[in-house]
Amino acid sequence: MSADAWTRWRQQVAETLTRHREFPELDRQLNAMHADLKLRAWVDELTDEEVQEMLHGLSACIDAIQGSAGEASELPESTS
Secondary structure (H helix, E strand, O other): OOHHHHHHHHHHHHHHHHHHHOOHHHHHHHHHHHHHHHHHHHHHOOOHHHHHHHHHHHHHHHHHHHHHHHHHHHOOOOOO
16 A cells, blocks of 8 residues: 555544544444454454353353342342
């Protein structure tokens, strides 16, 4: 890509971003999509071992939350 093409492309991106700043909901959606893309790139770099470790940790968290929810439902309701 030539320097002129690169400069034009950067200007177009800057103009587009400026236009979207006028619309906060679009800006929020773009930020969410950007964060999602960064997360996907990060996940793609994980090894199978790291993915298994994360899934194991997630399962433990879910089990703990479900256990505490079950305990909370067994508690008597307070009287006000």
